Amino acid sequence: MNTGPETRNSAAATSAPTSANSAVATPATAIVNIASLVTNDPSLGDESPLGLIRDAAVVIEGDRVVWVGESSKAPATDNRVDAGGRAVIPGFVDSHSHLVFAGDRTAEFNARMSGRPYEAGGIRTTVAATRAASDEALSANVARYLREALAQGTTTFETKSGYGLTVEDEARALRIAAEHTDEVTYLGAHIVSPDYADDPAAYVDLVTGPMLDACAPYARWVDVFCEKGAFDGDQARAILTAGRAKGLHPRVHANQLSYGPGVRLAVELDAASADHCTHLTDADVDALASGDTVATLLPGAEFSTRAEWPDARRLLDAGVTVALSTDCNPGSSFTSSVPFCIALAVRDMGMTPDEAVWSATAGGAAALRRTDIGRLAPGTRADLTLLNAPSHVHLAYRPGVPLVSEVWRRGVRVV
Ligand SMILES: [Zn+2]
Secondary structure, X not given: OOOHHHHHHHHHHHHHHHOOOOXXXXXXXXXXXXXXXXXXXXXXXXXXXXXXXXXXXXXXXXXXXXXXXXXXXXXXXOXXXXXXXXXXXXOEEEOOEOOOOOOOOHHHHHHHOOOOOOOHHHHHHHHHHHHXXXXXXXXXXXXXXXXXXXXXXXXXXXXXXXXXXXXXXXXXXXXXXXXXXXXXXXXXXXXXXXXXXXXXXHHHHXXXXXXXHHHHHHOOEEEEEEOOOOEOHHHHHHHHHHHHHOOOEEEEEEOOOOOOOHHHHHHHOOOXXXXXXXXXXXXXXXXXXXXXXXXXXXXXXXXXXXXXXXXXXXXXXXXXXXXXXXXXXXXXXOOOOHHHHHHHHHHHOOOOHHHHHHHHHHHHHHHOOOOOOOOOOOXXXXXXXXXXXXXXXXXXXXXXXXXXXXXXXXXXXXX
């Protein structure tokens, strides 16, 4: 490794464990004997995008990382955890999920795997079940899938409304989501509510008016499904612009099922992320490469609908920032497993294992415009995962194997 890390870390190393107010500070913990550590900080370790450090250690104080470097140089700490030669990566940042729902669409999946194409209208089935569910049932469902995701290494997740489609049901979904995460997205514009099937314009008025007013207090983001059968470019622009006027930042379900205006609209409005990006023209790719909008790829959806894979290689070669997420939802991608998505991205979308792991950690953080997560460097949040493997490459090399052995979130071992 280069000499940069020791220089960078020396201040934190000397001040953190031995600072004058250490009596009131949380005791520091060193995780040592890490075979390979992904920091996602190119100035650390091997200077690759992953900032890989071999034979590494991480020192945690409170909810923060205060030091990373070679294990033999780790400062003295009150607590020491031996990683036993396992690999450590930043906790996954799943920047796209739909977890506030009720019901089940096993029959739809089963039918689709028998040859029936996926259409956006399948969402209506989940809308009916979600409206009928109690608050307690919806919250318990979110908690269940969060536990499932955490056990697979996800320490931050975004989730959305979109299965209520009335003022009350959308606001309720966001209130429940906000009990579980800070990354909450208003998706009243998931599909045109069945109640407005004859008057989509009136539904857009609702989404940009009373529904937005009721939902904005619980949300950070506004999203729209810009797609044939959902919302067109003009409607999507009106919805995102109205949300932005209420202090919500845009993100867009764009170019999933067909070519369309979603990606270019996302870049034009400086959306944090354009999600799916499966059907892209050269102009779409150029737009993404020229802006700050992350392309979030969701291969669970293509897997679960037997659709064409998004071309990650094309985006990466054009210089686009790519995130990988689950799109966990009961209709088109019922997986909470980021490792599964990494394996798909490497096998079928042209990503290298390094790129896929970066996209599922630092890429997800970029899609949420966060710099405190998705990396392991002094000052970042102590969200990390120990793998039962000597290298992060095993996430793609050993698909389907439960490699996550420990998860630390905000400096606490939670799995
Ligand atoms: Zn989605």
